[in-house]
Every structure is written in structure tokens, then in C-alpha cells.
Amino acid sequence: MSAPAHKYVYTPLDQLKEGTLANVFGAVTFFKLPYRSKGTDFCSTITIVDQTNVKLKCTFFSGNQEALPRIFKIGDIVRFHRIKIQKFNNEFQGISSSGFSALVFDGNVDAPLIPRTSSKGYSFTTEDQKTVETLRNWQLGLQIFSSSRRHLSEVQPGQYFDLICQLVGKAEVDKASYLLKVWDGTKCSSLSWKVYVEDDVLEGDRDTISQLQSFTIDILVYDNHLELAKSLKVGSYIVIQNVHAKLHSTANEGQGHDAHVEFHLHGGTCYGRGISVPPEDNSDVKELQKVLYAVDLKQNQSLDPVTTSDMYSGQMSPPLDALERCQQLSVTVLPVYQQWQITAIANILKCKAPEKFRIRARLKNFQPHGLYQSVKLHCSKCNSLMDVPDEEGLNKMFEDRFNGNPNTNAPDTFWYQSAVWNTEYLNNRAVAIHFVKKCDILQNPEDSLIMLEGGSFRELCKLSCHFNTIIPVKSKEEHLEIDLSAPFIIQGNKWLYGCIKCSNIKPVEELKSLSVEVGWNAVEIAKALGIELLTHLFVMNLTLEDETGSLSAYLWRHSEQFFQTSPSEILMDSDLQKRLHKIMSILCPSRRQISENPWINCCIRSYNTNSDGKEKIGGTVQGSLPYLAVFHLAFHFPL
Known part of the structure; x- marks a missing residue:
């Protein structure tokens, strides 16, 4: 730390003037973690308040993400030097200017006064120290600093919450979603869904994951959060903001409900959504470590039998007799989703979309009949679909x-x-x-x-x-x-x-x-x-029918797992083409009554579509990497 070159003057937030450069202190009431803007820079949005009860929204840009203020939770204390004050929608706003610098302090009263900063040299006087301590004490108990952080034991279905936790496993589910397996030392009060991934894809110590299976939850991360999620190290302590505890309940006539909670970190930056990695000397990390070290895993293992959800999570194999019973019912098998009740198509058509269901149906028709035409090229970035040249x-x-x-x-x-x-x-x-x-x-x-x-x-x-x-x-x-x-x-x-x-x-x-x-x-x-x-995939329209009605469903995102055949090779491999034709001839034999077709056990996601001005219900069939959709399909064809 260098000696101060001169005495800085700090402006209370109620005395800011448009067009000036100001130095300010404040406590954070809202923030968005740094994200890439539409240009080449990173952007950070922070709202602060001081004892004058005036709020100031600040927006900072930098080509270097590390140069932006490192905020980890509401209540952190900040000191900004040389922010430019301007008016937007009749409200003052702070933006970064030449020479902008920031110090960020943990907002907890007993936390060390160690600033988070990218500056190599900065001043911090005894007067500054008193200002930080005053702001720490002032914000105690105030409603505007109430945190949305929750322990897993406190989370209720339907909530959006922030979570500080330890990462024990991770895996790529597909191009659009990533799995983070985390725990915070407490147990979720609701049955949480376990995302199925292959063992060789899951990163993390197998023994640790097995020991912690009754404590961990699976969070699916999407879109702009994928890059950071992939870079996280197993064992690290992370903060995930705005996690959605989504209740999934499948209603079945006369059979009650089958309910569980899914955890999602949706795309975008709304409500501060994102992931951060605080330093291990952070006071909240130290508190988390104490909780984790105090957990008696042996005692909990003896008290907690493996649940059906855990058994079918991909960490353990389903029992052989369960598979045999499934195979007696249909050509396809859903070992992971066997606990879901089957919903009749007629009931699906009455339900408000979007929703997820498990169905047992026959394949009445599929398009295109020229199966090579079903292979398309897909760009995950612009979401375009195009034909593959023959x-x-x-x-x-x-x-x-x-x-x-x-x-x-x-x-x-x-x-x-x-x-x-x-x-x-x-x-x-x-x-x-x-x-x-x-x-x-x-x-x-x-x-x-x-x-x-x-x-x-x-x-x-x-x-x-x-x-x-x-x-x-x-x-x-x-x-x-x-x-x-x-x-x-x-x-x-x-x-x-x-x-x-x-x-x-x-x-x-x-x-x-x-x-x-x-x-x-x-x-x-x-x-x-x-x-x-570009990714090769099959795009097919399936007409599925049971005793109660018929439904049109699209198959595309997980088509490779659905068919257990590579769409990127099928156009150049006659053996793979024969395999695909054989699969479809089993599911939908030609010149036979539909009542003679085999039953298919699968899961679909419903959605709304407009045709001729009338709203209809459609569906997408998902393959064996579940969870973008939470669906699993494992085919057992006698090929």
C-alpha cells in the first residue's frame, strides 16, 4: 500500500452534481456480476446507498474483468474514486471515467479490513477505516440490505435464492447446459432431482460424491454462464445468485402427484444472476468451511437410505429386475424416470404448457420418411438450422x-x-x-x-x-x-x-x-x-398415439442419444443408415395397424404453438442426456 499523495474529499450521495467527478463511499444494495457487454468490454452494474438514504446506480465498463469492483454479496462496502456523475431518466448515475478505481470491503462487522482491488497502489487512511466501520454498523438490520441467501435446508419450492456452497462435481450435459453438483452442509427439505450424466463425463472424486449424495443438489447452468461454470475447479467455494428452485409436479388422474424440485441458473443477468468465486479468506467462506467440517457423514449415511432418485441419478445402476420389468412393457426403457407416473395424451392436451410428462404411446407416423433428410446442421450460437448437402x-x-x-x-x-x-x-x-x-x-x-x-x-x-x-x-x-x-x-x-x-x-x-x-x-x-x-442432429416430427388421443412431437436436441446413432456420420456410412431404418421399422412398421405397433415409453415437454390462429399443444421428445429437458430414453432394440 502506498502513502496517500493527497487528501481525498468524499461526497455524500445526496450532494452529487451532474457533470462532476466524485469520490464516494457506500453500501451495496444491488449488483450484477461482471458480464460481457455487446461490445468487447465487460460491464458491471452496482447500486449503492449511504447514510443520507440516497441511492446511486453505477455502471462500469472495462476491457479487463479484474479491473471491475469484486462484489460478492449485498451489504459489501465500496469506495469509488473518480466516478463521473450524469443524469439518466432524471436520476443521477455514476459511470467509470479515466483514473477510476475501486476498493471493496466485506460488509460483515467483524471481517478484516482487507480491500478487494486490482489497483497495485492505493491510499487507505485511518479516516477511511472509520468510514467503512461506520457503514458496516449502520446497515445492520436495515431491510434494504436483507440478503436472498439461503441454506439448502431453508429453500422452498418456487423460490429464487442465492447460495454459497462447495462444488463437488461438474459435467457437461449438452451444448446448452452444464451441471454443477454442490452442497452447503445442510439438507434440502424437498426431494431434489438428480441429473443423469455418464460416469466418464462427471468430474469429481467418486467416493466424495457418493458420500455426499444425500447433501448435494444438482444445479443446471445455462447460456452465458456456461463458460464460467466449465472453468470452475472441483472443491472450490462458489456463490451462485438467483438460483430457481422449480417445483415439478406430474398430476395423474386418480394417482396423486409425483413432485420434486429442480434447480436452475437461467441465462441472462436479471436480478444479479451469475456465479462468482470469493477468496478463501472471505468471512462467508470461512463460516461455510466450519459448517462443512462439522458434518458427520458416517452418521448421516447410516440414517439415510439411498432414495429412488439417488439410485437412478447415474451414480448407481438400476437393479436388473427393474429393467426386465420395463422391457416387458415396451421397446424402450426409462430407468431414470421409472418413478414418474404415466400421463394420458388426452390429459396432456388439457394442461397448460409448458410442462413435462412421461407417456406410453405408439408411433403412428414420422416425417420425413426419407430419413437422410432428417439430418440437419444446427448452430448453437444463432440457433439456425440448415440442410446438409448430399x-x-x-x-x-x-x-x-x-x-x-x-x-x-x-x-x-x-x-x-x-x-x-x-x-x-x-x-x-x-x-x-x-x-x-x-x-x-x-x-x-x-x-x-x-x-x-x-x-x-x-x-x-x-x-x-x-x-x-x-x-x-x-x-x-x-x-x-x-x-x-x-x-x-x-x-x-x-x-x-x-x-x-x-x-x-x-x-x-x-x-x-x-x-x-x-x-x-x-x-x-x-x-x-x-x-x-455446426452440430449435426436429427430433426423429426413424430405423431404419438395412445388410447385417449394423439400428439405431434418434435425430436431434435437429444436425437443422437435417442437413436444411439451419430448423425454426423450417417450420411457417409451405409451401415449406420441401415441401423436407423431398422430402428424406425421397429417403432413404426409399414402396412400394419397402429394397434400392432410396439409401445414407446418416453418423456416429452409440452409447449404452445399457433396454427391458423388457433393455439394448440405440441411437444418435444428428449433423448438420453436428460435435463435440458429432464428426460431420459434408453433404447433396447434387438439389433
């Missing part, structure tokens, strides 16, 4: 490139080596292969990445049998370029595409940055080249 389209696509001949005089570089040959196909056409080096050496073909200029669809198919990865490129002014109008990565039967709209293509020289450990991973290649990968 073989004829790909052939035409690469023929069009023949007009731009490869640069046969391109010299070898330190990171790739080139070879050129003339083919008899299409007027002695020239084809160039650029062999990319790893650690300045060439690799065996089965481990190699090559960049190909001038190759036809047929030649690409042949080369893909020998080389690990192929990137089609074209020459432009002695440089190699990626063209996203065609597949940009070919790995065996996988022909991968990038989103033209969302990609920010970088020079192919960026491939040099890939480490030996990464290898030629398609996701890492796309990231290095600034390309937003």
Missing part, C-alpha cells in the same frame, strides 16, 4: 473450386510441407497437398493433418481413409484460405461445417498454435481458426 451437392461444390487452380509454386514453410500432382480427371487438373508439421516434423498419415487444394469429392473420400484430418483450402494471393461454403474439416466419416454467420475466420497459420497434447481435435481446430462449429 453427395451430389458436395460433388458440385468441389467441382466449382476447380476454376481456382492451386498455387503450384507455393514454397514449403517451417510449419507445413507441400506436394503437387496432376490428375487425369477433368483436364489434367492440379491438386496440392500441404502436410502440416507437429514439433517441426511430419507425422504418419493416420496421425496427420493435411490441407488440400483442388481436390474432388471422390478424392477427398479416398484421402479421408488414410489421413486423420483433412482441411479443404484455396489459394488467394499466395495465402491459404478456409471456405465455409463447404465442409472445412473431414475426419473419416465426419464431414464438419462451420457457421458462416457466426464465425470470425482467422488465418490458417493459427494451426501452429495447437499443442501436441491437443492433437487434431476438431473442436480445438475450429477454436484456433475462429470457426463456430
Whole structure:
């Protein structure tokens, strides 16, 4: 800490003037954790108040997230230097200006006076210390500083709450959601839902997760929170703000209710929604550690038998006889959701959407009947869907490139080596292969990445049998370029595409940055080249029918798990195509009465749709990675 250069003057919040730079103290009544703005900067929104009972909303921007104030809860004390005061909607507002700096102090009365700051040098006088202590004591008991933090034992269904907890496990559920398995030393009073993930996907110590299964809850994180959730370290202490304890209750006529609580951190930044990692010397973290250390796990294990929900959470296998009983009823099996009561389609049509149900029905019809047409390309960023080019389209696509001949005089570089040959196909056409080096050496073909200029669809198919990865490129002014109008990565039967709209293509020289450990991973290649990968998936419309009615349902987000078949390879693999046809012929045999079709046991999410001005109920069928939708499907076909 450096000595003060001069004495700072602090302005009470009721004496601020428009167009001035001010130094202020205050206690936090609301905040949003730093988030990326629509531009390149990070943004933080904080509302403070002082003893004058005047509130000041502040909005700060910075290209460096660490430079923004590090607030962890309502009641933290802040000191802002050089904030610019302006008026917006007839209210004063503080914004960051040149030279802005911030100190943040824990709002607890007994907490050490250690500021959180990114400043390398700052002044903090005895007078400043008294101001912080005065604000700490002043805010005690005031309603505006009441926290929405809850222990899990206090949470009620339907609440939104903040939680300080320890992370014991995490896993990617799908491209749009991430699982955080957490505990705070207390037990949720309601039955909490356990998200199913495969064992090899779940990060965390298996013994610890098993020991804590009666204490942990599963929180699903979405959208803008995914990146931070993935970066969290198992074992760390985290604060999650605005968690939704959503009650899910399935009503069944004459059979009561099947209810549990799901925990979601929805996308966006409303109500301060987000995740933060406080330092371990934070007073709330220390208090949490005391609670966790005091828990007697052995005593609780002996008193807490494993519940059905825990048994089917993916941490334990369902009993064999349960699977056998399910298989006697239908072609499909839902081991994780067996405790859900079956709802008749007629009752679903009467219920207000959105809602989730388990049904037992027969497949009356499906579209498209040409199953290859069901494979689409999906961009998770702009949410667009597009058709996958068929073989004829790909052939035409690469023929069009023949007009731009490869640069046969391109010299070898330190990171790739080139070879050129003339083919008899299409007027002695020239084809160039650029062999990319790893650690300045060439690799065996089965481990190699090559960049190909001038190759036809047929030649690409042949080369893909020998080389690990192929990137089609074209020459432009002695440089190699990626063209996203065609597949940009070919790995065996996988022909991968990038989103033209969302990609920010970088020079192919960026491939040099890939480490030996990464290898030629398609996701890492796309990231290095600034390309937003498109995902292959099946999009099908299913007409499901039981004794009470019929329902139209879409299958798409979890289609790969639904069919246990890779949509990214099916267009290039005749065996996979046969498998898909066999699955559909079992579910919906042709030339048979629907009463002869097998029963399907599945879960759907209902939604509202408008057709011809009339509101109807539709549904989406979910596959075996549950929980974006909480649904699980495991097919047991005699294939």
C-alpha cells in the first residue's frame, strides 16, 4: 500500500452534481456480476446507498474483468474514486471515467479490513477505516440490505435464492447446459432431482460424491454462464445468485402427484444472476468451511437410505429386475424416470404448457420418411438450422473450386510441407497437398493433418481413409484460405461445417498454435481458426398415439442419444443408415395397424404453438442426456 499523495474529499450521495467527478463511499444494495457487454468490454452494474438514504446506480465498463469492483454479496462496502456523475431518466448515475478505481470491503462487522482491488497502489487512511466501520454498523438490520441467501435446508419450492456452497462435481450435459453438483452442509427439505450424466463425463472424486449424495443438489447452468461454470475447479467455494428452485409436479388422474424440485441458473443477468468465486479468506467462506467440517457423514449415511432418485441419478445402476420389468412393457426403457407416473395424451392436451410428462404411446407416423433428410446442421450460437448437402451437392461444390487452380509454386514453410500432382480427371487438373508439421516434423498419415487444394469429392473420400484430418483450402494471393461454403474439416466419416454467420475466420497459420497434447481435435481446430462449429442432429416430427388421443412431437436436441446413432456420420456410412431404418421399422412398421405397433415409453415437454390462429399443444421428445429437458430414453432394440 502506498502513502496517500493527497487528501481525498468524499461526497455524500445526496450532494452529487451532474457533470462532476466524485469520490464516494457506500453500501451495496444491488449488483450484477461482471458480464460481457455487446461490445468487447465487460460491464458491471452496482447500486449503492449511504447514510443520507440516497441511492446511486453505477455502471462500469472495462476491457479487463479484474479491473471491475469484486462484489460478492449485498451489504459489501465500496469506495469509488473518480466516478463521473450524469443524469439518466432524471436520476443521477455514476459511470467509470479515466483514473477510476475501486476498493471493496466485506460488509460483515467483524471481517478484516482487507480491500478487494486490482489497483497495485492505493491510499487507505485511518479516516477511511472509520468510514467503512461506520457503514458496516449502520446497515445492520436495515431491510434494504436483507440478503436472498439461503441454506439448502431453508429453500422452498418456487423460490429464487442465492447460495454459497462447495462444488463437488461438474459435467457437461449438452451444448446448452452444464451441471454443477454442490452442497452447503445442510439438507434440502424437498426431494431434489438428480441429473443423469455418464460416469466418464462427471468430474469429481467418486467416493466424495457418493458420500455426499444425500447433501448435494444438482444445479443446471445455462447460456452465458456456461463458460464460467466449465472453468470452475472441483472443491472450490462458489456463490451462485438467483438460483430457481422449480417445483415439478406430474398430476395423474386418480394417482396423486409425483413432485420434486429442480434447480436452475437461467441465462441472462436479471436480478444479479451469475456465479462468482470469493477468496478463501472471505468471512462467508470461512463460516461455510466450519459448517462443512462439522458434518458427520458416517452418521448421516447410516440414517439415510439411498432414495429412488439417488439410485437412478447415474451414480448407481438400476437393479436388473427393474429393467426386465420395463422391457416387458415396451421397446424402450426409462430407468431414470421409472418413478414418474404415466400421463394420458388426452390429459396432456388439457394442461397448460409448458410442462413435462412421461407417456406410453405408439408411433403412428414420422416425417420425413426419407430419413437422410432428417439430418440437419444446427448452430448453437444463432440457433439456425440448415440442410446438409448430399453427395451430389458436395460433388458440385468441389467441382466449382476447380476454376481456382492451386498455387503450384507455393514454397514449403517451417510449419507445413507441400506436394503437387496432376490428375487425369477433368483436364489434367492440379491438386496440392500441404502436410502440416507437429514439433517441426511430419507425422504418419493416420496421425496427420493435411490441407488440400483442388481436390474432388471422390478424392477427398479416398484421402479421408488414410489421413486423420483433412482441411479443404484455396489459394488467394499466395495465402491459404478456409471456405465455409463447404465442409472445412473431414475426419473419416465426419464431414464438419462451420457457421458462416457466426464465425470470425482467422488465418490458417493459427494451426501452429495447437499443442501436441491437443492433437487434431476438431473442436480445438475450429477454436484456433475462429470457426463456430455446426452440430449435426436429427430433426423429426413424430405423431404419438395412445388410447385417449394423439400428439405431434418434435425430436431434435437429444436425437443422437435417442437413436444411439451419430448423425454426423450417417450420411457417409451405409451401415449406420441401415441401423436407423431398422430402428424406425421397429417403432413404426409399414402396412400394419397402429394397434400392432410396439409401445414407446418416453418423456416429452409440452409447449404452445399457433396454427391458423388457433393455439394448440405440441411437444418435444428428449433423448438420453436428460435435463435440458429432464428426460431420459434408453433404447433396447434387438439389433
